[in-house]
Structure formats: structure tokens, C-alpha cells
């Protein structure tokens with residue numbers, strides 16, 4: 219996708235203040251420090267559109283970027299930051315659950331997982347919520363530049379085991395019945411730019 223214009227339309231905390239323009243949106247979600255800001259900068263080919271932070275867990279707002287005047291790319295707050303209290307964690311879970319369930323204009327979620335680690339408990343809870351809400355999602359395995367080929371394969375195997383009974387495979391590929399995978403994934407790197415085109419293609423297909 220060619221980015222002709224990009225505008226941060228609003229920064230909101232509260233679901234009731236989410237934009238009501240009716241434009242379709244794709245959200246980007248992941249735990250703190252997963253590389254979300256770096257990925258957004260890569261997607262937008264700009265340095266520091268989304269702040270790359272050494273202090274995870276600070277951003278609690280939801281940022282609505284209008285892309286090409288046509289759709290929103292929604293930057294959700296990072297979750298799972300260790301120093302966040304149980305109450306804050308649960309409040310975040312509630313906001314996200316409500317958002318996934320009730321936001322009609324939400325047509326897909328780009329869900330980031332650190333490729334070097336197993337999904338966290340919060341990641342798994344989010345997968346479940348996405349499946350329950352019947353939202354399309356793309357799993358983006360971040361920081362892939364830090365992985366060897368063999369590590370990639372075992373990461374994919376681990377992911378498969380979490381989605382028993384659900385077809386999962388590389389974004390753009392087909393399952394044994396010739397259908398697109400129910401849960402597509404892609405490796406990405408903010409260092410090499412890997413994954414960028416696949417992610418944009420997936421987004422473009424949802425809006």
C-alpha cells in the first residue's frame with residue numbers, strides 16, 4: 219500500500235470517545251516492548267511517528283491514525299507490563315474485550331508477539347478474545363532479525379500447538395483445502411523491514 223497521507227486524528231482513553239466517522243479500522247495490539255512502535259514506524263516509513271520507548275507501559279491511550287483519508291490504523295495500548303497493577307491490568311482487559319466485541323468498524327487486528335519468546339498469558343487471552351469476537355487477525359512475530367532459521371521453525375511449531383483445530387500458516391498461503399489460513403502469521407523486523415509488505419497487503423484486504 220502506498221501511504222499518501224497519514225494523520226494522527228485522535229488520542230483517546232475512553233471507549234465512549236472513540237471516533238464515530240464509520241471509517242473501517244485495523245488495530246495493532248501487543249504486549250509492552252513487543253516492538254509495536256517500531257513496527258508502526260516501519261509501516262509508515264517514518265522515524266518516530268510512534269515513539270519508540272525504553273520505558274514500556276507508559277502509553278495508556280488509543281491512537282487513531284487516519285491513513286490516506288480512508289481508514290484508521292488504531293494503536294492500542296501495550297499490555298502485560300509487569301509493573302502495572304492487577305486492577306489496571308484487569309481494566310485494560312475489559313476495555314479491550316469491549317472494543318473487540320462491540321466495535322463494528324473494526325475489521326481486523328494485527329496482533330504482535332515477540333518471535334523470541336512463547337506467547338505470554340496475556341497474548342493467549344487475547345487470541346481467545348479475538349476468536350470469540352470472530353475478528354480476523356494476523357499474528358506478527360516481531361524482532362525476527364534476532365532469530366535463526368531453526369528458531370523460526372520451532373516458534374511456528376509452538377504457535378501451532380496453541381491453535382489446535384484451527385488452520386494456521388504463513389499469511390498469503392493456503393491450507394490443504396486451498397483456503398486461506400484461518401490464522402495467518404508473518405515474521406517481521408523493524409531492523410530489516412521484513413514482513414512490511416505482507417502486513418500492508420493483509421491490512422489492505424480488510425479495509
Ligand SMILES: Nc1nc2c(ncn2[C@@H]2O[C@H](COP(=O)(O)OP(=O)(O)O)[C@@H](O)[C@H]2O)c(=O)[nH]1
Nearest residue numbers: 250251252253254255256270271361407408409
Ligand atoms: N532487533 C530488533 N529490535 C527491535 C525490533 N523492534 C523493536 N525492537 C526493540 O525493542 C524495544 C521495544 O521497542 P518498541 O517499538 O518501543 O516496543 P513497544 O513497547 O511495543 O512500542 C526497543 O529497544 C526496540 O529498539 C526489531 O524488529 N528487531
Ligand SMILES: [Mg+2]
Nearest residue numbers: 254255269271
Ligand atoms: Mg510503544
